[in-house]
Amino acid sequence: MKSAIVVGGLVVVVTVAVAGVSAVTQVVSQDQAVDQARAMSGSLTCNASLGPIxxxxxxxxxxxxxxxxxxxxxxxxxxxxxxxxxxxxxxxxxxxxxxxxxxxxxxxxxxxxxxxxxxxxxxxxxxxxxxxxxxxxxxxxxxxxxxxxxxxxxxxxxxxxxxxxxxxxxxxxxxxxxxxxxxxxxxxVGLVPDPTGCGEGTGLLVPAPTKQAGQAIQWALKQQGKPYQWGAATTHQNSFDCSSLMLQAYRAVGVTLPRVSRQQYRAGAMLPVEQAQPGDLLFWGYDTSDPNTIHHVAMYIGDGKIVEAQQTGVPVHIRPVRWGEPELMGQAVRPGV
Missing domain, CATH: 1.10.530 (Lysozyme)
Known part of the structure; x- marks a missing residue:
């Protein structure tokens, strides 16, 4: 199996404007507030539940x-x-x-x-x-x-x-x-420039896959052969359903995802599914025009393949994916960016 893992990052420059040219003490106070906020946000892990900020x-x-x-x-x-x-x-x-x-x-x-x-x-x-x-x-x-x-x-x-x-x-x-x-x-208001810990979003420009994405792939691949269990607990690694596998793979590298697949669809930057890169999440829905019908999620690992916990009786495995296959949603999601 060949896999391509792209490592990228974002340099975020945060500028805090202070209205007016009044007292120097106001500027100092504002700067102190920013420093405090940065210290608070600096230790955050990525909470992709909030989506890109x-x-x-x-x-x-x-x-x-x-x-x-x-x-x-x-x-x-x-x-x-x-x-x-x-x-x-x-x-x-x-x-x-x-x-x-x-x-x-x-x-x-x-x-x-x-x-x-x-x-x-x-x-x-x-x-x-x-x-x-x-x-x-x-x-x-x-x-x-x-x-x-x-x-x-x-x-x-x-x-x-x-x-x-x-x-x-x-x-x-x-x-x-x-x-x-x-x-x-x-x-x-709180002067925390990156409240999710995931880095600032870039609007319609999708940031590159992160180093964590490559690490999440490796974690998921190590779960191959473990059984599928619907509603599997996220506190152990004995069995998985589709979304618990994604949640735990990214949690292992410091990125927090929501629990279920429909919520995970909103937990990052979206891009056309044909442009998916390793670590991106792919989704399947009964109605591809309605995200509320999403029922399955898997992780793209490159080379036209995904790793997934598919259904009862089928252990965690790798399989090929075809763009345009039935029920595949048109958007992939890059978690935490």
Missing amino acids: TSGPPGSGASAAAKLTEEQRGTVAKIIEIGKERELPPLAWQIAIQAGMTESGLRSLNYGDRDSLGIFQMRPSMGWGTPAQVTDPVYAINKFYDVLEEVPDWEKQRPGESAQDVERSAFPDRYHQWEPMAAHLIGN
Whole structure:
């Protein structure tokens, strides 16, 4: 078997503009905030669940963030400020922003369903605090973080899943829709230029495959012969389903992917499937025009071949892939970029 592994990287130049030419102390304060943010983001592994982070292209969250009111942006600033004070990573801020936007539109409401109140619609009757406390933004944000820190492995989950673990909503999927906006705000308000740890996106220009992609291929290839198990746990390597194989291969090299194939389709830069490079993910759907019908994912390893956990009774294996084969989606995904 021949495989071509392309190693590339991005050099990201971050420029922070300081409005006006007022006091030198303002500039110093701003620079200190940037240094702190860079220190926080420098140790992040790549959380591809958030998708590529850019400042303008569709899907980046910039357009949604631009619609926020002064009150909403003030809430975001307070969430980030308290998160920094508590030395919590940007992912925690992300979770709180998504939860607050979903529950109240990032406003400290004095009304809600039953006795729900405040930014996170906390219920005094359920032990969250008194009405005065849960409508105090500082108390509410700290209380949210308190509960979040008690969620097992919250740092390893998609942000919307952790928001649900705190809020315990009857509509658990609704938190995910604010991922791009929240991630944009972490960069724009929190001054963390790379909140996902994956490097800045480049809009319509797809970055080169990463060194991690080559390492992920090698990890996946070592799983050949292991059995397929639908819904396989991602905490062991005894068996796999299609998306758990992709998740674990990339997790082994520091890139976090969502759990299921439909979510993984949104976890990186897209490119025409015919232009796939080693390490890119390929997807199959019942309706190739509708990503919601995706049911399978595999990793392209070059030379017209993929590695996959295909179905029950078929162990992890390599097989040839044909562009245009039935149900193959027209877009490949480069995780984490």
